[in-house]
Amino acid sequence: MKRIGILTAGGDTPAINATVFGAVTRANQLGLEVVGLLRGYESLFDDRVPHVLLNPLFRTIPELDPDYGGSILGSSRKFVDASNVAELDRATQRLRKLRLDGLICVGGDGTLNGLQPLSERIPVVLAPKTIDNDLGLNYPNETDKWVREAIPGSTEFAYRVNPTFVQNSMNHFQLDQMVNYVTPGYATAVFVAVGGIRRLRTTAESHRRICIVEVMGRSSGFIALGCAYGQPDLILVPEVPVDIDQVVDRVQETYRLQRNVLIVVGEGIVDPEGKELGASERSSDPAGNVRLSGAGDRLREMLMSRLGARFFSDLGFNDGADSAIFTRKVGHTQRGGRPVGFDRFHAAQLGGRAVEMLIEGQNNAVSVLQWHSQRGFYVTGYPGNGFRDTWGLIHARSLHPSFYDRERLHVSAVGIDYLLPIFTNCIGPEDVLYIRETRFDSGNLYRRYHSVNTDIEKRTRYAD
């Protein structure tokens, strides 16, 4: 193996460049050339295959900075359609033209879906990234919990979870057995969300308001769960349908006590019928991922109608429910900017491991970040098919039920045990120093922003 490709696909995270950096650093040591393919899977379907040599003479290009968020290679939601054989064959020709002996895809569950068809044409390894932390398994055979049923009058299938299987997993659950314990990008997303929550709390407190903070994560509640560090009063996760009576009771009780309430909601929270609360503004990206928006707003409407102005006026506040309850989305700030130390370090390790796996001859495999109570964090490899159910489908990882306390609507004791190894030392001294040195750098007032895209453009080459 002399020359490999690397691409970054799906939604970005703050730690992608760190992963690519780790891969290129390892490749330099092993004497491998690394070609960065631009704009994720889209590059494979573009005849010109825009690309950049990331290590001419086995030296990493300076634009590849592990401290810098986003991806210098760009990303797209383009997905690999396994049934389109002709298109895949053309993509393979393009990779051959670039003389690539292997490919690393930095991506999440959607990217992993494309790995199988690609692996039949070129050795390919996935290095994980996602802020949602939904790429992984709570326990090794979790894929067997899925039951598939045909949807009458359609060629599609519905998937549901076998409750007995989940119940068994509750009895035997061990954090050490999680496959890909945590994914780079997650810690930084939680770091940003927690900062927002703390700031929102004090303003809700002084204005006697109820604040609903919506965080990302699609149908997985990991980000919402991590927000427990911001000490919200309630956390609503997509895995547990919203029982509005329970929420109203808890909100009233908390408001009466402290005259403010802070509720964290995952963007994918659902009603008792399983319908997303944010589904009113539902749309899909090219990969078919549902774009969720408005769960917090919908919950606000529900609370407004259930509490009414009366609840607040009885307590001496006459502003009405409309101004007393407000919603804020943490939004894309969760996905951008500099990664915290934990993400940077482990992302680079996962990138390096992915290169080693290609060299070792692994294919259709994933470099994963494991945690062991004695050993701490370490990277290893896992077969890509280990993430697929009986029918070959990859499901986003949900919170294990033991992580969430349905009574308190908050993180459970096991959930706390899960979070501690990730976050206890996740911010390094250099992260603090970085804020001191850069936030109010006077140079920022004089220099306009210089986008790394302009430098990458100068290095971009095409297949023809």
Ligand code: F6P
């Ligand atoms: O999967 C990552 C993620 O940030 C989700 O948490 C969120 O729902 C989605 O991507 C948003 O995607 P986009 O920026 O493409 O709308």
